[in-house]
Amino acid sequence: MKIATAPLRSTNGSSRDLLIGLDIGGTKIEALAVDQNFITLGRFNHLTDTSSPENFIASVTDAIYQVLNQAHAMPSQIIGIGIGIPGQVNEKTGEVRLAANLNLTTYPLGETISAIFNVPTSIENDVRLAAIGIYHWQKMNKPVESIAYLSIGTGVAAGVIINGRLLRGSHGMAGEIGHITVDPNGVLCNCGARGCLEAIVSGPAIVQQAINAIQFNIPLNEVHAGHVYRAAADRNPSAQVIVQRVSDNISRAIQWLIMTYDVDRVVLGGGVSGAGTAFLTPILSALANYRAQSDLFAAMLQESKIVLLPTGYNAGTWGAVYLTNEGDRQLIKG
Amino acid sequence: MKIATAPLRSTNGSSRDLLIGLDIGGTKIEALAVDQNFITLGRFNHLTDTSSPENFIASVTDAIYQVLNQAHAMPSQIIGIGIGIPGQVNEKTGEVRLAANLNLTTYPLGETISAIFNVPTSIENDVRLAAIGIYHWQKMNKPVESIAYLSIGTGVAAGVIINGRLLRGSHGMAGEIGHITVDPNGVLCNCGARGCLEAIVSGPAIVQQAINAIQFNIPLNEVHAGHVYRAAADRNPSAQVIVQRVSDNISRAIQWLIMTYDVDRVVLGGGVSGAGTAFLTPILSALANYRAQSDLFAAMLQESKIVLLPTGYNAGTWGAVYLTNEGDRQLIKG
Numbered sequence: 112m113k114i115a116t117a118p119l120r121s122t123n124g125s126s127r128d129l130l131i132g133l134d135i136g137g138t139k140i141e142a143l144a145v146d147q148n149f150i151t152l153g154r155f156n157h158l159t160d161t162s163s164p165e166n167f168i169a170s171v172t173d174a175i176y177q178v179l180n181q182a183h184a185m186p187s188q189i190i191g192i193g194i195g196i197p198g199q200v201n202e203k204t205g206e207v208r209l210a211a212n213l214n215l216t217t218y219p220l221g222e223t224i225s226a227i228f229n230v231p232t233s234i235e236n237d238v239r240l241a242a243i244g245i246y247h248w249q250k251m252n253k254p255v256e257s258i259a260y261l262s263i264g265t266g267v268a269a270g271v272i273i274n275g276r277l278l279r280g281s282h283g284m285a286g287e288i289g290h291i292t293v294d295p296n297g298v299l300c301n302c303g304a305r306g307c308l309e310a311i312v313s314g315p316a317i318v319q320q321a322i323n324a325i326q327f328n329i330p331l332n333e334v335h336a337g338h339v340y341r342a343a344a345d346r347n348p349s350a351q352v353i354v355q356r357v358s359d360n361i362s363r364a365i366q367w368l369i370m371t372y373d374v375d376r377v378v379l380g381g382g383v384s385g386a387g388t389a390f391l392t393p394i395l396s397a398l399a400n401y402r403a404q405s406d407l408f409a410a411m412l413q414e415s416k417i418v419l420l421p422t423g424y425n426a427g428t429w430g431a432v433y434l435t436n437e438g439d440r441q442l443i444k445g
Numbered sequence: 446m447k448i449a450t451a452p453l454r455s456t457n458g459s460s461r462d463l464l465i466g467l468d469i470g471g472t473k474i475e476a477l478a479v480d481q482n483f484i485t486l487g488r489f490n491h492l493t494d495t496s497s498p499e500n501f502i503a504s505v506t507d508a509i510y511q512v513l514n515q516a517h518a519m520p521s522q523i524i525g526i527g528i529g530i531p532g533q534v535n536e537k538t539g540e541v542r543l544a545a546n547l548n549l550t551t552y553p554l555g556e557t558i559s560a561i562f563n564v565p566t567s568i569e570n571d572v573r574l575a576a577i578g579i580y581h582w583q584k585m586n587k588p589v590e591s592i593a594y595l596s597i598g599t600g601v602a603a604g605v606i607i608n609g610r611l612l613r614g615s616h617g618m619a620g621e622i623g624h625i626t627v628d629p630n631g632v633l634c635n636c637g638a639r640g641c642l643e644a645i646v647s648g649p650a651i652v653q654q655a656i657n658a659i660q661f662n663i664p665l666n667e668v669h670a671g672h673v674y675r676a677a678a679d680r681n682p683s684a685q686v687i688v689q690r691v692s693d694n695i696s697r698a699i700q701w702l703i704m705t706y707d708v709d710r711v712v713l714g715g716g717v718s719g720a721g722t723a724f725l726t727p728i729l730s731a732l733a734n735y736r737a738q739s740d741l742f743a744a745m746l747q748e749s750k751i752v753l754l755p756t757g758y759n760a761g762t763w764g765a766v767y768l769t770n771e772g773d774r775q776l777i778k779g
Contacts, residue, residue, distance in 0.1 A: 295693070303738050405634075
């Protein structure tokens with residue numbers, strides 16, 4: 112939905128006018144400052160303070176001041192701020208909803224930041240924002256018009272770009288595939304339903320399956336999905352079973368994404384994907400099995416469509432700075 | 446993809462300029478003639494001749510002449526032809542591919558019809574075309590911007606309209622959800638893969654499940670899905686099991702469509718949906734079960750989003766005439 116907005120404000124016509132991108136997670140805030148040619152001028156990250164809305168806003172504004180410092184720039188040089196958050200966003204008002212990891216039920220984040228810095232501020236869900244960043248990253252290599260970004264971390268969701276545009280859906284819920292039922296008789300998900308994709312392949316779900324089945328030499332609260340992938344690589348049979356189950360279900364999700372959206376690429380990211388080759392290899396094997404089954408899958412599920420997001424690329428902050436530049440997404444005026 | 450095309454040609458400025466829409470199926474061809482205000486001037490249908498490409502084209506052109514007759518109009522009054530076919534379509538060339546039900550591997554259908562009638566001719570896959578027709582039909586009642594049309598007949602596929610535009614995907618395959626895996630250990634599908642949605646809920650799949658389990662009083666080759674729904678209504682336990690399985694899997698497909706595309710409506714059609722209330726009621730019950738499980742499903746899977754396509758509305762031919770009117774889809778010039 113397009114709403115009337117002011118053009119980007121330039122205070123002094125300087126080539127050092129800044130775009131700020133923030134990727135706000137439950138644990139940390141990452142900030143990126145670029146100029147209008149998208150040249151990086153500064154980067155900064157610190158912990159998110161979720162103890163109260165006031166402290167949360169203080170940690171957000173502080174991240175902005177810190178990245179300005181890095182860029183040797185003044186607040187008045189900012190011409191747009193883009194923000195990604197783990198929750199729902201009202202695209203028209205910039206209001207954040209149901210961001211449990213930020214300890215916010217509803218909060219006028221866009222309006223607040225826009226008022227503090229007196230610039231247009233755009234907010235988007237973090238996975239969709241990362242999809243925007245990844246789309247631009249993919250474009251640099253080999254232009255594709257449609258991609259799905261499948262994020263597998265604490266939560267599981269997809270961000271989808273169709274013909275170069277973000278697919279939001281009628282209620283900003285397009286791509287919320289973490290709660291698709293993959294096994295109607297499966298384990299209970301946090302959402303209350305049974306057999307959701309997220310209840311099998313998310314980081315916490317992998318750990319939950321593992322701590323019941325594998326002996327770890329570290330405190331249980333330090334176990335993460337990467338340890339399970341490592342145990343599978345070390346031929347622990349229980350870990351191998353878990354990794355196989357997770358990979359089979361991720362490959363099913365990839366199949367769904369390709370058959371429903373017919374995208375050129377499925378880019379895999381999120382914390383669980385940090386296991387790298389150990390994460391990717393069994394998924395590619397499962398897709399090879401699909402291709403062997405049918406001509407349709409052979410044509411549609413080619414390995415070349417699957418890309419692992421490099422850990423060095425911060426898709427979220429890049430998506431955030433690109434968001435400031437999308438004419439119809441400068442939602443909150445300063 | 447938009448290609449340069451001539452504007453609609455008007456031969457005499459008469460208000461009787463005609464748009465022709467054809468819905469070509471493996472069994473019959475339905476034709477609709479409307480004026481530029483989309484007022485119906487003629488309707489016609491007859492059997493499709495699939496014995497050879499030449500006979501096929503003869504039955505297509507004959508349907509056009511017959512509907513012109515109904516409309517008391519001349520071929521020179523046609524200003525655009527839209528055609529839906531059960532197969533893949535190259536949107537740029539109008540070439541038909543892999544239309545097994547029409548006995549065509551590849552065929553330049555758009556070019557051929559365009560040359561015969563000397564008018565722009567647009568071709569689209571039949572399910573996607575029906576989605577266009579349904580979108581316009583829904584708009585007449587209560588405007589919605591995004592719909593998915595789930596067709597459950599001999600095949601199973603979805604046509605998707607996002608923000609008023611048809612979603613084709615990078616290879617014209619968006620919405621081909623009939624071959625999504627719903628049960629990795631399930632029955633073999635015609636496509637070669639195991640446990641595809643189509644292998645459980647299509648008309649032939651329902652009949653296959655039934656003839657192994659139910660005693661029918663008619664020749665087996667006359668049994669169709671409607672008989673199975675009737676047997677379930679008559680409390681045949683085997684038929685009830687089949688209908689339950691089919692309905693559960695259709696409700697899963699609806700869940701997927703809503704969670705992936707976040708559409709306002711899922712419209713159900715195709716031959717199997719002809720069972721009407723007996724078809725719809727168990728699907729709505731399954732969706733109610735989802736809603737009871739989680740707040741997310743309660744918010745997303747409302748009954749008001751689900752619509753059964755009335756059997757009297759020929760979505761395919763209406764989609765075909767609307768296709769002629771979509772500026773960027775007049776692909777083949779006369």
